[in-house]
Amino acid sequence: MEKITARQVQDLLHDYQLDHDGHVTIESLGGKSARARFEVAKKHLRPGDTVSGPTLMALADVAMYAALLGEIGLVPLAVTTNLNINFLRKPAQKDVYAEAKLLKVGKRLAVGEVTLYSDGETEPVAHVTCTYSIPPPKHRQDR
Amino acid sequence: MEKITARQVQDLLHDYQLDHDGHVTIESLGGKSARARFEVAKKHLRPGDTVSGPTLMALADVAMYAALLGEIGLVPLAVTTNLNINFLRKPAQKDVYAEAKLLKVGKRLAVGEVTLYSDGETEPVAHVTCTYSIPPPKHRQDR
Amino acid sequence: MEKITARQVQDLLHDYQLDHDGHVTIESLGGKSARARFEVAKKHLRPGDTVSGPTLMALADVAMYAALLGEIGLVPLAVTTNLNINFLRKPAQKDVYAEAKLLKVGKRLAVGEVTLYSDGETEPVAHVTCTYSIPPPKHRQDR
Amino acid sequence: MEKITARQVQDLLHDYQLDHDGHVTIESLGGKSARARFEVAKKHLRPGDTVSGPTLMALADVAMYAALLGEIGLVPLAVTTNLNINFLRKPAQKDVYAEAKLLKVGKRLAVGEVTLYSDGETEPVAHVTCTYSIPPPKHRQDR
Numbered sequence: 001m002e003k004i005t006a007r008q009v010q011d012l013l014h015d016y017q018l019d020h021d022g023h024v025t026i027e028s029l030g031g032k033s034a035r036a037r038f039e040v041a042k043k044h045l046r047p048g049d050t051v052s053g054p055t056l057m058a059l060a061d062v063a064m065y066a067a068l069l070g071e072i073g074l075v076p077l078a079v080t081t082n083l084n085i086n087f088l089r090k091p092a093q094k095d096v097y098a099e100a101k102l103l104k105v106g107k108r109l110a111v112g113e114v115t116l117y118s119d120g121e122t123e124p125v126a127h128v129t130c131t132y133s134i135p136p137p138k139h140r141q142d143r
Numbered sequence: 144m145e146k147i148t149a150r151q152v153q154d155l156l157h158d159y160q161l162d163h164d165g166h167v168t169i170e171s172l173g174g175k176s177a178r179a180r181f182e183v184a185k186k187h188l189r190p191g192d193t194v195s196g197p198t199l200m201a202l203a204d205v206a207m208y209a210a211l212l213g214e215i216g217l218v219p220l221a222v223t224t225n226l227n228i229n230f231l232r233k234p235a236q237k238d239v240y241a242e243a244k245l246l247k248v249g250k251r252l253a254v255g256e257v258t259l260y261s262d263g264e265t266e267p268v269a270h271v272t273c274t275y276s277i278p279p280p281k282h283r284q285d286r
Numbered sequence: 287m288e289k290i291t292a293r294q295v296q297d298l299l300h301d302y303q304l305d306h307d308g309h310v311t312i313e314s315l316g317g318k319s320a321r322a323r324f325e326v327a328k329k330h331l332r333p334g335d336t337v338s339g340p341t342l343m344a345l346a347d348v349a350m351y352a353a354l355l356g357e358i359g360l361v362p363l364a365v366t367t368n369l370n371i372n373f374l375r376k377p378a379q380k381d382v383y384a385e386a387k388l389l390k391v392g393k394r395l396a397v398g399e400v401t402l403y404s405d406g407e408t409e410p411v412a413h414v415t416c417t418y419s420i421p422p423p424k425h426r427q428d429r
Numbered sequence: 430m431e432k433i434t435a436r437q438v439q440d441l442l443h444d445y446q447l448d449h450d451g452h453v454t455i456e457s458l459g460g461k462s463a464r465a466r467f468e469v470a471k472k473h474l475r476p477g478d479t480v481s482g483p484t485l486m487a488l489a490d491v492a493m494y495a496a497l498l499g500e501i502g503l504v505p506l507a508v509t510t511n512l513n514i515n516f517l518r519k520p521a522q523k524d525v526y527a528e529a530k531l532l533k534v535g536k537r538l539a540v541g542e543v544t545l546y547s548d549g550e551t552e553p554v555a556h557v558t559c560t561y562s563i564p565p566p567k568h569r570q571d572r
Contacts, residue, residue, distance in 0.1 A: 016189070016190050017189060017190060018189070046159070046160060046161070047159050047160060047219075052201075053200075053201075053204060053223055053226070054197045054198075054200055054201040054204070055197075057196075057197055057200050057226070058195075058196075058197040061196060061197070076190075079230065080196055080230055081229065081230055081395060081417070082227070082228065082229050082230070082368055082417060083196070083200070083227070083228050083230075084225070084226070084227040084228075084370060084513045084558065085225065085226050085227075086224065086225050086532070086533075086540045086558060086560065087222065087223055087224055087225070087226075088532055088533040088540060089533065103515070103517055103544075103553060103556050104515075104517040104518065104552075104553075108394055108419065109367060109419065111367075111515045111517055111556070113542070113556065115532075123533075124532055124533075127532050127540070127542065127558065129513065129515060129556065129558060131367070131368060131417075131515065133394065133395065224538060224540075224560070225511055225560060227370045227415065227513060229389070229390075229397045229415060229417065231389055231390040231397060232390065246372070246374055246401075246410060246413050247372075247374040247375065247409075247410075251537055251562065252510060252562065254372045254374060254413070254510075256399070256413065258389075266390075267389060267390075270389050270397070270399065270415065272370065272372060272413065272415060274372065274510070274511060274560075276537065276538065302475070302476050303475060303476060304475070332445070332446060332447070333445050333446060333505075338487075339486075339487075339490060339509055339512070340483045340484075340486055340487040340490070341483075343482075343483055343486050343512070344481075344482075344483040347482060347483070362476075365516065366482055366516055367515065367516055368513070368514065368515050368516070369482070369486070369513070369514050369516075370511070370512070370513040370514075371511065371512050371513075372510065372511050373508065373509055373510055373511070373512075
């Protein structure tokens with residue numbers, strides 16, 4: 001398989017409306033990993049000027065999906081089956097970035113973990129594990 | 144403690160911008176349970192006209208928060224510490240409702256489960272368990 | 287498919303050494319549900335005469351597996367892929383029973399929830415959700 | 430606080446019967462991390478000569494508990510409130526070791542992740558996140 005680029009994944013996310021109206025950027029991709037950034041706007045905040053939980057979950061999901069696409073190719077049919085998030089610290093009113101790492105890519109399931117950080121911080125704001133179901137080859141549609 | 148009503152919780156959610164721009168309605172409350180509805184609009188959909196994962200997670204979180212407020216009073220400082228979601232079926236392009244039930248309300252932690260349904264369907268589209276950290280009494284602010 | 291009985295599942299668990307040396311009994315089966323009991327002995331206790339966490343996790347896993355076998359037939363190759371447990375209350379030094387309910391049985395994945403109780407108690411000691419991967423039909427081995 | 434050693438944690442685990450009859454060894458401790466090993470015996474195996482799920486869960490729990498004790502001191506009252514495990518690969522009939530890392534140590538909750546490996550392997554057999562509730566200082570009993 002040809003190497004997938006961050007640009008290609010970004011384009012697929014955009015086409016499938018998974019880039020949250022352009023707020024999510026895939027910054028890097030490769031080695032079963034991906035790094036994504038969420039450009040936080042007013043609508044993603046909660047009282048206390050913290051980033052909302054659904055925003056963190058959405059970023060984690062997209063970052064892991066990007067890592068998976070980088071590994072198995074541009075298969076838009078993979079679906080999240082499980083997501084477990086631990087909220088660790090109140091995020092600042094800043095962009096959030098996600099470091100996603102695949103722990104397993106099987107024929108039918110992929111499992112990974114994502115650590116989320118407020119921009120410029122070293123202590124994580126949240127940690128996520130998630131599982132994707134990968135469709136059988138015959139159902140896949142290459143772009 | 145005086146009985147909390149669905150109306151009071153709805154108002155608190157609105158004040159704290161937790162009602163997703165008016166899309167979430169608390170339909171009923173009581174007996175350690177809550178029922179909430181998400182009025183799905185175009186922006187909550189994904190390709191294939193299905194409701195997005197973050198929308199489901201957000202609804203589950205709010206429904207459980209409502210059930211908790213109904214039990215411990217209008218304590219806006221309770222925070223979600225863990226959320227685990229299993230996506231079970233592709234939701235239809237319909238409103239989604241959530242049945243939240245508290246499994247435990249301790250002094251420091253509350254744990255509950257939420258089952259999510261597409262409007263009019265009997266098989267769930269997702270199942271969630273989540274944990275809330277309850278602030279010590281001295282930090283609470285009654286409204 | 288012929289109806290599977292609790293007795294048949296019990297026998298399979300015994301053959302596959304999944305009945306924890308005879309400590310787990312499948313009390314009932316059917317309707318995508320199962321009820322299982324763990325006969326707690328000294329070795330399953332922890333200081334404070336409480337039942338150990340691994341014992342609770344093991345019981346939940348077996349109860350859900352039983353519910354699944356009751357639904358898809360005696361397929362010993364189904365494997366647990368995810369288990370999430372919330373510990374709710376300290377179990378008494380008593381037998382523990384599990385009420386398992388399947389939330390979804392797909393072609394490839396089954397998801398369920400299990401509520402665990404100390405014998406004779408009405409408030410749960412733990413709540414579990416778990417996912418099983420179901421092998422493709424050609425890999426199944428009927429007994 | 431004086432630095433806690435792996436030896437001290439090992440002794441506490443033994444006293445509290447948390448070392449699984451001597452099968453769990455804390456190999457190293459420090460820097461919010463711990464490494465633990467489970468000496469697998471016949472009773473921990475399942476058909477196909479694989480290590481049982483409850484054994485993996487038990488090892489993860491003890492490894493994280495060790496990492497926590499290394500950080501907050503020898504506080505035997507900390508209790509697991511949530512454990513989420515993803516089973517990734519079938520473990521070989523070998524000892525299993527666990528790398529535990531704390532993601533957060535708060536006043537009331539600690540959260541960490543554990544990666545489990547079959548001895549000598551580089552791909553993980555399971556990944557765990559878990560949460561501990563830390564008792565208020567007045568309830569702590571130093572040894």
